[in-house]
Amino acid sequence: MSRLDHPAHHLLDELDGFRVAIDAERERADIILDRPPFNIVSMAQRDQLRLIFEALDVDERVRVIVLRSVGEHFSSGGDIKGFLEAEPEHVSKLAWNIAAPARAEKPVIAANRGYCFGVGFELSLACDFRIATDTTLYALPEQRLGQIPGSGGSARLQKMVGIGRTKDIVMRSRRISGQQALDWGIAVDCVPDRQLEAATDALVDELRGFSPIAQRTAKKLLNDTEDAPLAIAIELEGHCYSRLRTSDDFREGVEAFHAKRKPKFTGR
Known part of the structure; x- marks a missing residue:
């Protein structure tokens, strides 16, 4: 190693x-x-x-x-x-x-x-x-x-x-x-x-096979909102969703979906 x-x-x-x-x-x-x-x-x-x-x-x-x-x-x-x-x-x-x-x-x-x-x-x-x-x-x-x-x-x-x-x-x-x-x-x-x-x-x-940045975001969001009231958890989820919309991986995921091909995520 x-x-x-x-x-x-x-x-x-x-x-x-x-x-x-x-x-x-x-x-x-x-x-x-x-x-x-x-x-x-x-x-x-x-x-x-x-x-x-x-x-x-x-x-x-x-x-x-x-x-x-x-x-x-x-x-x-x-x-x-x-x-x-x-x-x-x-x-x-x-x-x-x-x-x-x-x-x-x-x-x-x-x-x-x-x-x-x-x-x-x-x-x-x-x-x-x-x-x-x-x-x-x-x-x-x-x-x-x-x-x-x-x-x-x-x-x-x-x-x-x-x-x-x-x-x-x-x-x-x-x-x-x-x-x-x-x-x-x-x-x-x-x-x-x-x-x-x-x-x-x-x-x-x-x-x-998933986007690294989307997985990092999902894990942190779920950990951070485990004890949060529902309204706060939904609010934070929305902010995370909004940030991911500008990522290269999200664009790649959408383009791959429409092209019916496997996405190539980079974590950005």
């Missing part, structure tokens, strides 16, 4: 528990959790993951970011002992680090198989799309340790599935299957485990 450009690049010289692969031809970057068998996420790894997402977000070779893992499990969660050893100031940054996929302008896909617990689930919830398999189990098990989710898990989940289902998952440390996650709207697809890579590839290629 070529060196990633980031002001804190010295922190990325030796990645802790994961690696990065960039396929410039497919405009894709993969962040691969690689601490088998359970891909436990260390405290230092959380800092590095944030920096990697920030670096990939400005990398012109990359259109889509994929978060995946090595082995049978996405992640069984964080390094529990690390919480007791970490300084309070460091712990206070956990949610900010794990929210990096949501802050990224580019679309981010989480490919989840096997255990997806604790911070593994929280990191996936911060992504734009989650693909599960028939082996996937999602859980926020912190209650079993006398704790609560601390990196945005309960907050994001409540926005997706409501307070009742979130209490059922959080307060009972309940595990839900990939199929149930699909039924509840947490995952966008649930496929046989052997098809996870193919399903992820297909979604990457689908997303690459």
Whole structure:
């Protein structure tokens, strides 16, 4: 992998528990959790993951970011002992680090198989799309340790599935299957485990077919208006729509539509 450009690049010289692969031809970057068998996420790894997402977000070779893992499990969660050893100031940054996929302008896909617990689930919830398999189990098990989710898990989940289902998952440390996650709207697809890579590839290629500037705008608009009153959300949507009308990509999209050809978007 070529060196990633980031002001804190010295922190990325030796990645802790994961690696990065960039396929410039497919405009894709993969962040691969690689601490088998359970891909436990260390405290230092959380800092590095944030920096990697920030670096990939400005990398012109990359259109889509994929978060995946090595082995049978996405992640069984964080390094529990690390919480007791970490300084309070460091712990206070956990949610900010794990929210990096949501802050990224580019679309981010989480490919989840096997255990997806604790911070593994929280990191996936911060992504734009989650693909599960028939082996996937999602859980926020912190209650079993006398704790609560601390990196945005309960907050994001409540926005997706409501307070009742979130209490059922959080307060009972309940595990839900990939199929149930699909039924509840947490995952966008649930496929046989052997098809996870193919399903992820297909979604990457689908997303690459759209205008980069339109996708960036849609993601930011949806994130920014999640808690907004309807009238404010509609107003902001209108402003975004108006700005995109002057883009080269919109002109190309309209011309391609009338010419019955595939558009060639440039992101401008």
